[in-house]
Amino acid sequence: MIASVTLSIVNGCFPFLTLWISKELIDEVTRFIQSDTWEYVALVWLLIGQFSITVLSSLSKNIKEYLDKQMVYKVEFDVQHMILANTSSVPVMYFDLAEYHNHLQRISGGGSRFLSPVRTMIDMFEAALSLCSYAAFLIVIHWSLLLVSLLATIPIFLVQAKYSQLRYRLHVKQNPVAREAEYYKYLLQDRTSAKEIRLFGLASFFLNRWIEKFVQNASETLRLERRQQGAEVGMEAVSSFFYMGMAVALIWLARTTKMSIGDFIAIIQAIQGTQGTLNRISTLLAKLYEEKLYIKDFYQFFEIKEPRIEINKGQEPFPTPIQRGITFENVSFRYIHGDRDVLSNVSFHINPQEKIAIIGQNGSGKTTLIKCLMGLYPPLHGQIKIDGKNIYDIDQKQLLSNITVIFQDFIRYHLTVRENIAVGDIKRMDDWERIQAVAKVSGTDSFIQQFALGYETPLGRLLVDGEDLSGGQWQKIALARALFRDSQVVILDEPTASLDPIAEMEIFQNFKLLADKKIAIFISHRMAASRMADRIIVMKEGKIVEMGTHEELMELRQEYYHMYTMQAQWFSAESEYTKEVVGWRN
Known part of the structure; x- marks a missing residue:
């Protein structure tokens, strides 16, 4: 920063030196041509001086440009680090808000824009020094030349400031449309969606959607650009009028005062330089105003607060071991912009080491219930307690480290x-014994052994040409990851959805070894899995409608009974293998 400022000061002095040497050189050339002598020493020194200034000016500008780029990378790193730190730490519910995503896109990649005001101020400082050089030269000739130059710049600044604000407002307005266009572009470029887009012939559909949104934003931007260019043409005409007035004044001064050719040319250059520098300062001021709006938007992103989203600031330790269990007390939850409760007055208790199955149709609130237990979704009403402690009084890191979850929409790293x-537990990244143990339990080890690089085999083809796994194999990897985390509560959210029944039963049979002496919660749409639980919770439209063992719920002949009998054809021929798996209940 100091080096850039120093170089800006040096660069700001070059216009005055260039003007002075140009004037002296022209006068010396005139004298040399008109003189009968061959005294050319002064002329040579002036030429050497002009050459030196040209080289030094170029060197100074290039060094400054390099230092500026160096600064851009540093600020870009700091800005992106701030954004990533924020997105990786804010409550998960923020990612359910469209405005959060819009705001995030507006500020992403804004490192150069964030640095722009600093660079603009340095450039303005350099331009101001240049202006002082020109101004000092013009005032010596006549003060009116400087005054007219200043007056000619005011309209240009006003126009640029006005359109800077209009550009920012348009950017904010267009942001949701631009994000939608990016989504369609992502679908057309993403490897995962490529198969289905071709299967259903959706390429033209999404391409037309992208064209519509892109053209909409481009048309609005060009419309504003057209208006701005028209206004600037008008302002340039006004500026030219002022310049014509100065030319007339200069001709009058040349006629009424003693002025050399060098003086006349230097004054012309000074007037042009003054106008150019003033226009540059005007543009920089308008740019500074526009960038200030973007920086304000940047900092506002980090100040986003949604009153309904509770941030866990608890400091109490997680109960180890859990002695009284987990309690839901009249828990209700609703999305921020939702018009109905996703969970409504949910109350139940899970005993230590108990195995619970949560059953219900899609949209009944099962996964939301688990997210509330993890502290990712704050209840609208009610409390969730572990051994009598509200989860929001427990240290968040300890809470999450003691709950292992494998979601249906797991990540394929x-x-x-x-x-x-x-x-699953990065602190134990080199624990080979446990990695292999959970791989065997999850059924992952069997296909890993077929890879030439074994456990060091890269997966997926996004970054390198790695192994492309099937959906079921990816799910076994995700299950191994969940099992690798040694926690007191294990939650499986449709963990075997991509597996065949035999593989599913194999995983559940082996899983009981790691779920021993822990609280285990299963979320599944397959009724056969529910028979492995100590108790079954049946949910419907965000409420608990039934609770009990398989036998108790079958006797009621209500919601669970109807769901079970509808799927009876899938498992009516109950094998000895299944009976063995069921035997792991406490």
């Missing part, structure tokens, strides 16, 4: 097999 499993 494009890392090695070992890393894919070990990210």
Whole structure:
């Protein structure tokens, strides 16, 4: 920063030196041509001086440009680090807000824009020094020349400031449309969506959607640009009028005062330089105003607060071991812009080491219930307690480290097999014995052994040409990752949705070894899995409608009974293998 400012000061002095040497050089050339002598020493020194200034000016500007780029990378790193730190730490519910995503897109990649005001101020400082050089030269000739130059700049600044604000407002307005266009572009470029887009012939559909949104934003931007260019043409005409007036004044001064050719040319250059520098300062001021709006928007992103989104600031330790269990007390939840409760007055208790199955149709609130237990979604009403402690009084890191969840929409990390499993507990990344143990339990080890690089095999083809797994194999990897995390509460949200019944039963049979002496919660739409639980909770439209063992609920002949009998054809021929799996209940 100091080096850039110093170089700006040096660059700001060059116009005055250039003007002075140009004037002296022209006068010396005139004298040399008109003189009978061959005294050319002064002329040579002036030429050397002009050459030196040209080289030094170029060197100074290039060094400054390099330092500026160096500064851009540093600020870009700091800005992106701030954004990523924020997005990785804010409550998960923020990602359910469209405005959060709009705001995030507006500020992403804004490192150069964030640095722009600093660079603009340095450029303005340099321009101001240049202006002082020109102004000092003009005032010596006549003060009116400087005054007219200043007056000619005012309209240009006003126009540029006005359109800077209009551009910012348009940017904010267009942001949701631009994000929608990016989504269609993503679908057309993403490897995962490529198969289905071709299967259903959706390429033209999404391409037309992208064209519509892109053209909409481009048309609005060009319309504003057209208006701005028209206004600037008018302002340039006004500026030219002022310049014509100065030319007349200069001709009058040349006629009424003693002025050399060098003086006349230097004054012309000074007037042009003054106008150019003033226009540059005007543009920089308007740019500074526009960038200030973007920086204000940047900082406002970090000040986003949604009153309904509770941030866990608890400091109490997680109960180890859990002695009294988990309690839901009249828990209700509604999305911020939702018009109905996703959970409504949910109350139940889970005993230590108990195995619970949560059953219900899609949209009944099962996964939302789990997210509330993890502290990712704050209840609208009610409390969730572990051994009598409200989860929002427990340290968040300890809470999450003691709850293991494998969601149905798990992430497929494009890392090695070992890393894919070990990210379940990064502190134990090199625990080979446990990595292999959970891989065997999850059924992952069997296909890993077929890879030439074994556990160091990269998965996916996004970053490198790695192994492309099937959906079921990816799910086994995700299950191994969840099992790798040694926690007191284990939650499986449709963990075997991509597996065949035999593979599903194999996983559940082996899983009981790691779920021993822990609280286990299963969320599944397959009724057969529910028979492995100590108790079954049946949910419907965000409420608990039934609770009990399989036998008790079958006797009621209500919601669970109807769901079970509808799927009876899938497992009516109950094998000894299934009976063995059921035997792991406490």
